[in-house]
Amino acid sequence: MMGEFEEEREVKMDYFPTKVEEKEVECSIKQVELTVLKTDDPNMPVLTFRMWVLGLAACILLSFINQFMWYRQNPMLITSICAQIAVVPLGHLMARTITTRVFFQGTKWEFTLNPGPFNVKEHVLITIFANAGAGSVYATHILSAVKLFYKRKLSLLPAILIMLTTQLLGFGWAGLFRKYLVEPSEMWWPGNLVQVSIFRALHDHEKRAKGGINRTQGFLIILCCAAAYCVLPTYLFIMTTSFSWLCWIKPKSVLVNQLGSGTQALGIGSFAIDWSTISSYLGSPLASPWFATANVAAGFVIMMYVLMPICYWFDVLKAKSFPIFSQSLFKGDGSVYDIKTIVSSNFELDKAAYASDGPLYLSTFFAMTYGLGFATLSATIVHVLIFNGREIWGQVKGAFGGSEKMDIHMKLMKAYKQVPNWWFHILLVLNIVLTVFTCEYYKESLQLPWWGVLLACALAFFFTLPVGVIQATTNQQPGLNIITEYIIGYLYPGRPVANMLFKVYGYISMTQALNFIMDFKLGHYMKIPPRSMFMAQTVGTVVSVAVYTGTAWWMMESIPHICDKSQLPPDSPWTCSFDRTFYSASVIWGLVGPRRIFGNLGYYSHVNWFFLAGAIAPCLIWLAHKAFPKQNWIRLINMPVLLGATMMMPPASAVNFISWIIVGFLSGYIFFRYRPKLWERYNYILSGGLDAGTAFMTILIFFCLQYVTNISLDWWGNHSDDVMCPLAKCPTAKGIVVDGCPVF
Template sequence: MWWPSNLVQVSLFRALHEKEKRPKRGTTLTQFFLLAMICSFAYYVVPGYLLLMLTSFSWLCWFDSKSLFLHQLGSGMNGLGLGAFGIDWTTISSYLGSPLASPWFATANIAVGFVLVMYVMTPLTYWLNVYGAKKFPIYSSALFMSNGQRYNISSIVDSNFHLDRGVYRTTGPVNLSTFFAMTYGLGFATLSATIVHVFLFNGRELWNQSRSAFGGKRKIDIHTKLMRAYKQVPTWWFILILVLNIGLSIFSCQYYNVSLQLPWWGVLLACVIAFFFTLPIGIIAATTNQAPGLNIITEYIIGYAYPERPVANMCFKVYGYISMTQALTFVSDFKLGHYMKIPPRTMFMAQIVGTIIAVFVYIATAWWLMGSIQDLCDTNLLPENSPWTCPMDRVFFDASVIWGLVGPRRIFGNLGEYGAVNWFFFGGAIAPLVVWSAHKMFPKQSWIGLIHMPVLLGATSMMPPASAVNFTSWLICGFVFGFVVFRYKTEWWKRYNYILSGGLDAGTAFMTILIFLTLGSKGIDWWGNNTDGCPLASCPSAKGVMIHGCPIF
């Protein structure tokens, strides 16, 4: 199987390293890559510094600056994003990756899932006031009290960074926006759908491949034959690194147990979860370029097994979820090397050295940012257009409170009000079975087999921190490039599609660094840098709820 995102890497590798005959008409791959990169580099100064509103063009809010309803509908950042779009590559590719590298059927599944969640389920649950939805914003990852105010998390944490049960009983339960609660439910459904989908649609293939890997007859393709010219990476290298890292992880958790909270058995359990889910999620990623995450199930398991310890919950998620993600990245890189005939040992050492260097670079960068950026990640103190709001880190923190500090039992279990959300596990398991049955009953209807329930149900798994404008822009770009251009300029598209994606990524990245180093992190102070223009979108609509800057009903 092949990761679609690998096609971008292969195309760039060939463009930059292989000799290519100049075509009679048109440009070479290298010339096209440089042209795309330069254009992207030059353009990004506009949405990245001069005109930030291009990152979320929410025109619907302009019709009435005092209408909460319009702002909820039109805001691309804090609302449903109806009609909102961004003319900015970072808006398009930040969370879902490049739409040019996504297969068209996967894009269609994401579109269906997004529309159902954002424009059907969310409005229905909100305006029907499910779980008191109107007391909170229509779209938010924040945690709230029963009266609609933001929850003061520090008030329910004791000196040992555990839950203070007495204060929590007095303050009241943590409440989620209905959209946030539904997102977790869809995460449950995606996980069960992934297991069932892979079993039904790929079970026989997995069985045959497993038999061939352990001594059965194995079909050797031309790439494998050519790669036999190089020395392979010994198995004991991988085992040594695995044992060493698990040992160091257990040592860290035991030695710094007061700070990290996670016991030794938590590390081993996280490794087991990562090992079990790497194959099925890898299959989904290889065929659709969309990988369901393990973040929710890891949080769920350790939240029940070791409750009221937020740091332990975060560590467990890192060892379980991030380990699986890095494993797939590692395999993806080796697949790239396999097809590009890069010696396996060279690829292996490049990954190891790169990983070691990256550790020090990440730590130094984080240390520098925390020391030099005032009010880093604090949205209450940062200016409106600050780039240092850390949306992914804030969601990570909120998740540690939900699953770690308070615990799933007090939110999704018998002590919480969101227990019905657990039914999503059952719905996710049934959905692929329905598709598989329909596919077997109507084999001539090939489109049925393209309904991919793990991708469809997990379409909005990145929301939050992703917002509606990220999805609408990604889908528009994906459909335009993936359908219109592919249909009418097939040969051109096959030649230049992935080069274009790489050029856009590279140009945007270089300009982002240049803007930060030369112009600073804050754009020009004028109306064009009002990124959304929908200030009321994050306001509640319930009667009697008083929030600063919001209308009172």
């Protein structure tokens, strides 16, 4: 079979008939050269009736499902790949059944509901609509934190305005930086190649080699196999989501539990054979280039197996008084902090109560994660200036009339009208004005003043380009959430809602901008008219915000005690793990404030040295590269990715990283290097098929066996890691008393 996969094949690409000379088609990025077609048909219909129907339906459905699943203990994000696949038979069905009659024929209003066969460009725009509903609206965490955790009132209108402005604000930054993050071929956005491969698999008319399979058949086989296998880790044998076999050797030993637990500790030897566990936090490892995977692996090993053991067993920052791996907030005696006791009636910090209850402590791993977040921030700025400064400056000069180099994809896109910059500028100004109005008008409940909004926008503007360069080349995105929390926590302490809003406007507007730019790059690869892309993104974003807000509000009002573990039944899925992490961050940075934790009044002031370490780290790599110019691997060390590798931990755990790194090594190094034909043909198809099959079956199992009938299987193989490694969460300091743990 291996030989059959590598056979020459004849592919009829009749939906992109325009061709270019071979000397013009070379791409500087090998993965793009192997994956993206270099042909186009500018006359292909795009804004069709079926595109609107299927696009809006996909956007609404994915928005509802993702918000519905978000409050579960194990939330699952349904990506746009599911919609990308599901709409294909529907598109072909509509093309065959809808009338081809031409309305208002002979006038300027002439149109038809069925312009011909369902084509790839319609399919791409439908996927762009689906992308708007495929993520999550980060601002829903604010609604959950205020209403469900702090137990405060929040009316619907300001909630809608917050959700809308946080999602649309990023369009302004996207418009300002698209020239530098979309047009250059070096900004290749690796994650887009998965969807490009799926589009080709679903639309290429590829002749099947005798005894072999074509791309479409391979994709469908992978999808069906992934869906069938998903029953095992999701329902029949849950332990496959984390094999922590080391705990089985000595289950009553705290040390062995701490070494072996894949979800609560170091996870030595743990692994998962469940795709959702592998891809849930870092995305698909099949889409990550090997050098980025290697940087993540190095960062994980240094943090988890070097720094953490040293800090914990030498009791740095009172490490042994708390669990080795936890996102909870603690008192000095190791007990969990009761936050409600330190919140005043006006929703600010009760300083007297805080002084009485004592200072707030973090697990050492949690504190170190924040430290690495500080380092990642400074490393991102320095890295981009040192390694990408010349290219960015060249692009800036090109923007003002200088010469610029265009690859074949940019040349083909010149056939279409571009989106004028003033469209983005107007949208940006309107959103900033609306945001300021919302925060000022509802200042009593939202707490954030007008200057806080402008400062958050300034931070997003400053970091969009350097963070975008990192993501466009490594498929990893260093986050701004920590620095936004840090700044407003110092400037405006004791106000948790203001802190959450500042984080969302400063961090999510940048993230949204990069999502929009990533979609622009997908349209760039697939040769979609830019104005049609802009329309699909704006309409899809507005529709998804309405559905997300409505779904979240309905669930918070209709599900009794949602997110409240103390009042929910033991087997309830509505425990809101991500919202709980967001709430903890609002306490650390907003209510208590960084000065009382990382400043002169706190226990973790030494963590601020990570800012300096992060700034120095890229300089050391640059010096090493200059000293050993023939060692090209040195330049591939990306300190922002390496330092920020573990920023998703918690809630991500060791087993997620270990399994992700193993699969990434097999794909990005072994197969890409030694079986390039096999990698080219099936790597991204495999990624998309695993995503789609797992998502479809997870939804089916949830609604058929859990949500409606609540049928579950109780046997040894369905025990979670918490049961198999019960002592992994125990502190080991002398005299600390915790239920279910031995006292040392």
